[in-house]
Amino acid sequence: MADSPVPSFDRAASEAAVRALLRGLGQDPDAPELEDTPSRVAEFWAERLAGYGVDLGAELKPLPGDLSPVPVILERIPFVSTCEHHLAPFEGHATIGYLPGEGGTVGLSKLVRVVQAYAWRLQVQERMAQQIADALQTHLRPAAWGVDLVAVHTCMAHRGVKTPGVPVRTTLMGGIWRTDPPAPFRG
CATH class of the missing domain: 3.30.1130.10 (GTP cyclohydrolase I, C-terminal domain/NADPH-dependent 7-cyano-7-deazaguanine reductase, N-terminal domain)
Structure with a gap:
């Protein structure tokens, strides 16, 4: 079974991308209600994409x-x-x-x-x-x-x-x- 490689997770790049997206959407990422959003979104995606790291051969023994x-x-x-x-x-x-x-x-x-x-x-x-x-x-x-x-x-x-x-x-x-x-x- 050809499995996908485990992508590396770059928290800083992910947070910077979310900040840029918020700016692109006309929002201020430094506003009090949004200041923690880049960190929360980066963590969300790290969890959401955790399946790449599973070794199915080890699981299916x-x-x-x-x-x-x-x-x-x-x-x-x-x-x-x-x-x-x-x-x-x-x-x-x-x-x-x-x-x-x-x-x-x-x-x-x-x-x-x-x-x-x-x-x-x-x-x-x-x-x-x-x-x-x-x-x-x-x-x-x-x-x-x-x-x-x-x-x-x-x-x-x-x-x-x-x-x-x-x-x-x-x-x-x-x-x-x-x-x-x-x-x-x-x-």
């Missing part, structure tokens, strides 16, 4: 012991991500799962971390779904896998067509689930 190969499906994992086109948030939920194969079984929290790792990056929903699917395939080598993301995009709600509340669904299936998905992946 199989559990020890001989576990039954039963389907593992987590439904409605909440996520918030950032549209790379507008730097606007999109949020929704993910349903991801797999039927263990030669790669074994991982702890349930590890699946949540996969969703978070890709959500906490500049993203588009379609790529995020593919990245999650690729991580499952690469690290778990399952007999079957599924990824279903449903999200509402503020870039669509607040600009352009200005249509709030329209969910976007992206679904990918593989292995034996490609033709016969379990109920949580049937929409």
